[in-house]
Amino acid sequence: MAKEVLSCRSLSKIYRTAAGEVTAIEDITLDIFPAEMTAIMGPSGSGKTTLLSMMGGLERPTAGEILVEGTPLERRFPDLSEYRRQEVGFVFQSYNLLPHLTALENVLLPMELAGVPRRDRRERARKLLSAVGIGEDRYHHRPTRLSGGEQQRVALARALANEPPILLADEPTGNLDSETSRQVIGLIHGMARQMGICVVVVTHNPAIAGEADRVVSLNYGLIESDQRKDGDKPAEVKEG
Ligand SMILES: Nc1ncnc2c1ncn2[C@@H]1O[C@H](COP(=O)(O)OP(=O)(O)OP(=O)(O)O)[C@@H](O)[C@H]1O
Ligand SMILES: [Mg+2]
Structure with a gap:
């Protein structure tokens, strides 16, 4: 593996x-x-x-640590905003597209912020939008003129704009009907495989x-179960 x-x-x-105190996550190793x-x-x-917020550097753990490719997160990225910008794509339940920007501009913006050259930005945005099934006829629409499914696909293209190794999604299909949810999840899963991303x-x-390769169930801040579709052992159980 x-x-x-x-x-x-x-x-x-x-x-x-x-x-008082609320223990939201308790001694999780994953x-x-x-x-x-x-x-x-x-x-x-x-x-x-x-848990997702800590993985994404949005919240700091009270105890324990997160390692990124074996190095403690805060040693590798003393500035957590750099980690969030370079390493992580986020997708949330409400699409969080910038309302005054078009679909295309929403995807271009993170690349602009990361200093990607103008020519490359356009090309990458087109590729991503095409990969998530947004046609050119939608490029210049603002979010209010896109359906929920289209907005979420644009949000996914935006999250992947800087080719992050990690994609974190919090109920990304919470506002979508079941068929559109399946499509969006299928896309996310396909991207994970194709681009080698951790999703x-x-x-x-x-x-x-059911579409996932692995399902981790939490209860009261603890891992209740950790199951892989292929029947492998839970990932943190390593031999040798
Ligand atoms: N900023 C916060 N301040 C205080 N307590 C919080 C905060 N965020 C979350 N909590 C508490 O931590 C616990 C875990 O919350 P969390 O939002 O992680 O749950 P969740 O599994 O995402 O729930 P949901 O399915 O409703 O989104 C809850 O008891 C919640 O009330
Ligand atoms: Mg939640």
Whole structure:
């Protein structure tokens, strides 16, 4: 099996609120591998978003650490925004496209911010939009003139614009009908395989989890089960 890209080591997250402490994630150890799609499932409040946020450098763990290709995240990226910009693509439930930009401009923007040369930006955006099934007739539409499925596909193209090794999606199909959900998930899965990306998808939908190579179930901030479709052992159980 390919070497893990992301490793969570004894990760915990405790939120301190006026009402007291909430343990959202408790001592989770988990390796995430390239070219596959891992689904995270679990009841509301079980810690799925919190875990994803730590993987994506949006939240810092209270204890434990995240390794990126074997190096502690914060040593490799003292500036976490650099990690988020270079290494991670994010897709959320609400598409979060910039409303005043067209579909094409939404995909071009992250490349502009990353300093990709203008010519390459156009070409890459066209390739990505075509890969997610957005035709040229939609390029100059703003998000309000796109359907939910189209918006989510543009959001996926945008998340992949800088060719990140990691794609994190939090209920990316939460607002879509079941057929459109299947299409979007199929695309995400295909991209994971083709581009060798580590994909982690949080979902409540068993049909979507069924598409994943691996399903990790959380409950009360703990891993309740970790199953691979191919029947392999859970990834963190290594021999030798
Ligand atoms: N910023 C925060 N401050 C305080 N508590 C929080 C915060 N974010 C999450 N929590 C708490 O941490 C726990 C885990 O929340 P989290 O959002 O990770 O759950 P989830 O599995 O994503 O749930 P859902 O399926 O409803 O999205 C919950 O008890 C939640 O109330
Ligand atoms: Mg959540």
